[in-house]
Amino acid sequence: MDPQYLPLVYDRLNAVCFGGRLRPALIRIHPWILSKDSPGARLAGAWDAEGWSVGLDRALLDHPDLLFGVLLHEMVHQDCWQQDRITGHGPLFIAAAAKAAASLGVQPPTPGTAEMWPEPVPRQLLKEI
Ligand SMILES: [Zn+2]
Incomplete structure (x- = not known):
């Protein structure tokens, strides 16, 4: 995937989710x-509140389906940070991810899966954005 499209994917996920x-x-x-x-x-992605940025591992550019899932996960971290300066994969993360999942029709996380959510990345994620 050409990285120039990433801001468009971010904007679309922001709008939809x-x-x-x-x-x-x-x-x-x-x-x-x-x-x-x-x-x-080593992490696939990271939300950086200080730099107001989402970091993604370069290797994800060769795996767009995984990239979308990691980007969505980190955007949920951003959402939690914006709401309450909350980090981690606790109740707020699970609630925010569940809302995002509902808007895409994918499985919501549980306390046991939140850290890796959405994994595996459902293929329909690609069609929705
Ligand atoms: Zn996380």
Whole structure:
């Protein structure tokens, strides 16, 4: 996927899943993203409130279906941050992700699946955006 389309995908997901309420964020492509919580662990994506940006692993550009799921996941983190400066995969994340899932017709997360949600990324996600 050409990264120039990422802002369009972000805008479309923002409109469909979040009613357009997310404040536009930068999308940054990184060669890798390391976890701040688990030293040495590599992440597919990360919401960065300080930089008001969503970071995505460059490898996702070759896997658009996974990329859309990771982007959506990080946008849910952004939504939680905008609502209440909440991080993590607790009740607010699950509620926000469930709303996004409902607007796309995909499975909502549970406390046990929130960290990896939406995984596997349903193919219909690609058709909806
Ligand atoms: Zn997460």
